[in-house]
Amino acid sequence: MSTRLALIFVILPAIAFGVQGCGKSGPEQSASSASKRTIVFVAKEVGIPYFNVCERGAKQAANKLGINVEFTGPTTGGDVAGQIRIIENQISRGVNAIVISPNDPNSVKPVVEKAMSRGIKVFTWDSDAPATKRIFYVCASDDVGIGTEIMDRLAKDMGGKGKVAIMSGGQGALNLNLHIEGVMKGLAKYPKITLVKPIIYNNEKPQEAQSGVAGLLQANPDLAGIACVNSPGPPGAARALIAAGKAGKVKVWGLSLPSENRDYLKSGAVSGLILWDPAKLTFLTAKLVNDYLDGKRPTDGMEVKGVGKLKVKDGIVIMPGVVITRQNVDQFDF
Amino acid sequence: MKTTDRNLAARIVAIRELPALVLFAGLFVYFALHAPEFANAADLADRFRQYVPQAMLAVALTLIIGSGGIDISVGSVLGLCTVVLGAVTLRGVGPAHACLLAVATGCAIGAFNGLAVAKIRLQPVVVTLSTWGAARGLCYVIAGRNTSITLPPTLSVLYESPAPIVLAIAVILTGVLILHSTVLGRGILAVGGSEQAARFSGINVAGVKLRLYTFAGAMAGLAAIVTAGWMNTASTEAGKGYEFEAITAVLIGGTSIYGGEASVIGSMFGVAAIAILSRGFGLMAVSEHWQRLFLGLILIASVLLDRLRRSYELRVAGRKTPGRDSVVEVVDVN
Numbered sequence: 096m097s098t099r100l101a102l103i104f105v106i107l108p109a110i111a112f113g114v115q116g117c118g119k120s121g122p123e124q125s126a127s128s129a130s131k132r133t134i135v136f137v138a139k140e141v142g143i144p145y146f147n148v149c150e151r152g153a154k155q156a157a158n159k160l161g162i163n164v165e166f167t168g169p170t171t172g173g174d175v176a177g178q179i180r181i182i183e184n185q186i187s188r189g190v191n192a193i194v195i196s197p198n199d200p201n202s203v204k205p206v207v208e209k210a211m212s213r214g215i216k217v218f219t220w221d222s223d224a225p226a227t228k229r230i231f232y233v234c235a236s237d238d239v240g241i242g243t244e245i246m247d248r249l250a251k252d253m254g255g256k257g258k259v260a261i262m263s264g265g266q267g268a269l270n271l272n273l274h275i276e277g278v279m280k281g282l283a284k285y286p287k288i289t290l291v292k293p294i295i296y297n298n299e300k301p302q303e304a305q306s307g308v309a310g311l312l313q314a315n316p317d318l319a320g321i322a323c324v325n326s327p328g329p330p331g332a333a334r335a336l337i338a339a340g341k342a343g344k345v346k347v348w349g350l351s352l353p354s355e356n357r358d359y360l361k362s363g364a365v366s367g368l369i370l371w372d373p374a375k376l377t378f379l380t381a382k383l384v385n386d387y388l389d390g391k392r393p394t395d396g397m398e399v400k401g402v403g404k405l406k407v408k409d410g411i412v413i414m415p416g417v418v419i420t421r422q423n424v425d426q427f428d429f
Numbered sequence: 430m431k432t433t434d435r436n437l438a439a440r441i442v443a444i445r446e447l448p449a450l451v452l453f454a455g456l457f458v459y460f461a462l463h464a465p466e467f468a469n470a471a472d473l474a475d476r477f478r479q480y481v482p483q484a485m486l487a488v489a490l491t492l493i494i495g496s497g498g499i500d501i502s503v504g505s506v507l508g509l510c511t512v513v514l515g516a517v518t519l520r521g522v523g524p525a526h527a528c529l530l531a532v533a534t535g536c537a538i539g540a541f542n543g544l545a546v547a548k549i550r551l552q553p554v555v556v557t558l559s560t561w562g563a564a565r566g567l568c569y570v571i572a573g574r575n576t577s578i579t580l581p582p583t584l585s586v587l588y589e590s591p592a593p594i595v596l597a598i599a600v601i602l603t604g605v606l607i608l609h610s611t612v613l614g615r616g617i618l619a620v621g622g623s624e625q626a627a628r629f630s631g632i633n634v635a636g637v638k639l640r641l642y643t644f645a646g647a648m649a650g651l652a653a654i655v656t657a658g659w660m661n662t663a664s665t666e667a668g669k670g671y672e673f674e675a676i677t678a679v680l681i682g683g684t685s686i687y688g689g690e691a692s693v694i695g696s697m698f699g700v701a702a703i704a705i706l707s708r709g710f711g712l713m714a715v716s717e718h719w720q721r722l723f724l725g726l727i728l729i730a731s732v733l734l735d736r737l738r739r740s741y742e743l744r745v746a747g748r749k750t751p752g753r754d755s756v757v758e759v760v761d762v763n
Binding site: 174179186199201269296 | 466467469472475476479569572574576577578579585656659660661662664665666667668669670671707708711712714716717718720721
């Protein structure tokens with residue numbers, strides 16, 4: 096009996112293997128059909144809400160532009176080595192362009208150079224790798240500016256005084272560190288607001304966001320506001336505040352998805368979100384990359400339908416962002 | 430006739446490395462047939478080179494698991510050694526001394542693990558889970574805002590030379606020699622077979638364990654240097670997930686999770702199988718989630734296979750006892 100059971104377990108991988116063999120034939124064929132252009136997005140991590148929405152934008156772009164757009168990335172947050180290996184796989188496949196949101200801006204330098212030397216165009220989106228030879232970086236609002244805007248909105252809600260804390264994701268992510276820099280810049284404008292140290296890092300995990308804020312509230316009962324610079328922050332903070340009976344008393348502003356915060360925005364546990372549509376950002380990136388492969392470069396002030404006016408400076412393309420509060424949250428379906 | 434069949438079967442089952450070899454060869458052939466870009470020698474060699482750190486960790490883990498222990502901290506310790514390497518480089522320490530300091534850091538953490546396991550007799554899983562968390566925490570504390578430091582080119586030049594391969598071969602040979610030709614090696618397997626019996630037969634159990642965990646720390650330090658050379662960066666994210674790959678490789682390779690039986694060469698087949706898996710599936714555009722699932726299934730299958738082999742060997746050993754043999758003879762004659 097137990098031997099038979101064990102054998103089943105041994106055979107299972109073989110079956111999974113076989114199923115994979117059948118499942119892959121679709122994408123592989125389209126990838127290797129040389130006539131169709133292939134752009135591959137390599138995210139920081141796949142399977143989390145933010146990048147799932149990005150993936151939707153990649154699919155929209157594939158349909159609209161009539162090209163092959165793939166979306167991949169490591170399954171573990173902060174997996175630098177895994178991400179580099181995924182990029183190398185794309186180089187071996189000989190795709191036309193690779194768009195990266197790097198887990199570490201410097202570690203990808205050798206692999207970006209390798210890709211470029213083989214004629215594959217490399218771009219960044221969502222998070223930059225400025226030290227590499229990437230062609231351009233597409234982001235929503237500028238990374239520092241968005242942090243400052245979060246702090247400005249939060250300061251207004253706090254009445255310009257009190258204790259404020261900052262919550263981020265992984266300590267190595269360049270874009271998040273730039274958001275924090277922006278928050279600090281904003282903070283300097285409000286002498287009556289003091290910063291509670293240290294910065295809380297939730298490692299892109301909702302549970303850690305919640306437990307981090309719970310601990311923060313115990314240590315600082317007089318906390319007045321939390322600035323969150325990554326997506327699990329605001330809903331995690333909201334849950335901790337509700338549990339502590341402080342929802343609405345401690346103001347929360349941050350970067351996050353409306354779908355994760357709809358109820359919290361309506362109940363007032365989260366005051367507001369500064370945001371862009373990640374699907375739109377990814378769609379725009381795919382379109383700009385596709386244009387680039389056709390020989391068309393993005394220009395400052397150019398108007399893109401459904402996106403708005405782009406700012407282009409020093410290889411950085413900035414897409415305009417939006418502010419989401421309880422009044423307009425229902426307009427957003429992601 | 431029947432007895433020789435059984436002898437042959439027993440002899441095949443006794444080859445611990447066989448499943449890993451079959452897996453490696455099977456995957457290789459499968460990928461070579463299904464992904465045309467797979468067999469590109471230069472890219473394949475690059476991938477194997479990138480798995481040198483995991484191979485080093487797997488050598489150390491083969492010895493530890495063979496002794497009935499486990500070390501899940503190696504990935505984080507690797508990260509810590511990388512950060513130390515980066516931090517001292519920033520302060521003007523030359524590459525040679527920086528590397529020495531990195532290895533020394535690994536040894537120190539390894540010795541800490543070893544002391545806790547050997548002298549205080551805490552469970553290896555608990556001890557190394559603690560250092561797994563603490564070492565990664567220390568990474569961020571030491572790094573501060575320098576979460577990604579670009580290193581001087583010495584290490585990446587060395588990485589591109591045959592040095593990592595030579596180093597890997599040296600580590601593998603050391604592992605094989607320790608296991609098969611030294612008193613320590615016999616001690617390792619004796620402790621893994623039965624700690625109490627080993628103690629009664631005069632083996633210095635604590636000494637064996639202390640040396641093993643310190644060796645694992647040293648390997649993490651060495652692997653950190655190779656990782657830093659690969660990425661030309663000292664990143665706080667280095668080594669994330671390496672423990673999973675290294676332990677999986679060891680168990681695929683035929684080392685028993687119960688201790689007492691170990692094969693360094695088997696572990697190397699395991700590492701090689703994981704390396705080509707990450708490349709082959711990537712080239713076939715199979716998602717990372719499927720790869721993880723597949724690896725997980727292979728891991729559980731390996732552990733089950735080990736169990737089946739144990740019970741089979743016990744049965745065969747049972748038949749060899751004189752009393753039983755005569756019974757078998759009688760049955761055969763009938």
